[in-house]
Structure formats: structure tokens, C-alpha cells
């Protein structure tokens with residue numbers, strides 16, 4: 001499997017945010033987007049996920065023969081700045097909603113809601129309303145969403161925001177486990193995620209971004 005972006009450009013309002021962005025990730029690979037506030041990391045993630053219109057270029061998910069498998073939005077998890085959970089529903093109700101909504105994509109394994117809670121270090125509190133939880137606990141359960149429905153591509157925007165040191169390590173281990181099973185990861189971050197052999201794409205805003213942006 002390959003996740004490929006070719007010559008992408010995106011606009012927010014009247015402004016061209018970046019252009020000429022290309023990358024190609026194979027099963028098991030990770031690409032980390034870095035760069036200052038406003039440099040376009042979230043915009044690029046949302047364009048790849050199909051949540052924002054692209055000005056130019058293409059995004060594809062293909063097999064080794066170049067055949068398009070599915071649209072990227074259908075085979076990816078997108079974890080944005082916001083957790084996309086309802087405060088008044090319990091954690092279990094939120095995760096159950098997401099599992100039904102996302103369905104399952106062939107080719108991988110999933111875990112139960114209780115197992116996902118345990119995997120993010122929060123077993124036993126899934127009956128609490130999501131809104132009762134601390135910011136770090138909420139982020140952990142937002143991440144649990146990635147474990148209950150299989151998607152080969154994980155698109156993560158500041159995944160470790162609000163986490164303590166043990167949460168950082170936990171998320172890194174979960175991401176690495178996903179990669180070992182052939183998953184692909186695209187993540188924006190301001191702090192090192194500690195991902196083995198990850199490539200880096202430094203976003204520099206429109207004036208500097210071009211085909212030679214690989215660090």
C-alpha cells in the first residue's frame with residue numbers, strides 16, 4: 001500500500017498556504033510534519049484526509065501496481081485538534097457511535113471498547129460522561145477511536161497535546177504497533193513523537209515551501 005501526494009497546493013480564504021508538496025509513504029512508514037504556527041500543517045493534513053479542497057495536485061492510496069484502492073478519506077482515521085466527542089454522552093457511548101459510524105475496513109484488526117480503554121491506560125471509566133474527564137483523559141479516549149475501527153492510514157494533528165509523559169510514550173507505542181502491522185502514519189507535531197525512522201517534512205509557509213522541503 002502507498003499513500004502518495006503529488007504537487008499539492010492549498011488555499012485558505014484568499015491565501016495560498018503551500019504549493020508543490022509531494023510525498024510517498026509505503027506500508028509501515030511515517031511522515032512527521034513540523035513547522036511554526038500557521039505554516040500549514042493542519043491544512044495539509046485536512047487536504048490529505050479529503051476534508052479540505054485542494055487547489056492543485058493529487059492524493060492517492062494505491063497498491064504496488066499503482067491501482068487506486070480506495071479514496072483516502074475512506075481508509076484513514078483523522079484525529080484533529082478537537083476530539084470529536086460529545087461531552088454529555090459517556091465515553092462508551094461516544095466510542096460506540098464512532099465504531100458504528102466508521103464501520104470496518106478489511107485488512108486489519110480491532111479491539112473492543114474496554115480493550116481500547118485499557119490500551120490508552122484508562123480502563124474502568126468508560127461509563128463516565130466524556131465532559132467529566134480531564135483534557136489528557138479526553139485526548140486518550142479520542143485516540144482510542146483509532147483502535148476500535150480499523151483504518152490503515154492514521155492522520156494525526158498534534159496527537160499528544162495535553163498528554164503527560166506516560167501518555168506520550170503510550171501513544172508512541174500505539175503508533176509504532178500500527179506501523180509494524182503495515183499501517184501508515186502522517187502526523188503534525190511541535191514536539192518529537194519518538195517514532196522510529198520517521199521522515200520529516202518541514203512546512204515553512206507559502207514563501208518557502210516547495211518541492212525541496214524534505215528535511
Ligand SMILES: Nc1ncnc2c1ncn2[C@@H]1O[C@H](COP(=O)(O)OP(=O)(O)OP(=O)(O)O)[C@@H](O)[C@H]1O
Nearest residue numbers: 012013017035036037038039040041042043044203
Ligand atoms: N478557516 C480558515 N480561513 C482562513 N484562513 C485560515 C483558516 N484556517 C487556517 N487559516 C490560515 O491558514 C494558515 C495555516 O494554518 P494551519 O492551521 O494549517 O497552520 P498550522 O501549521 O497547523 O499551525 P499550528 O501549528 O498553529 O497548529 C494560517 O495562516 C491560518 O491563519
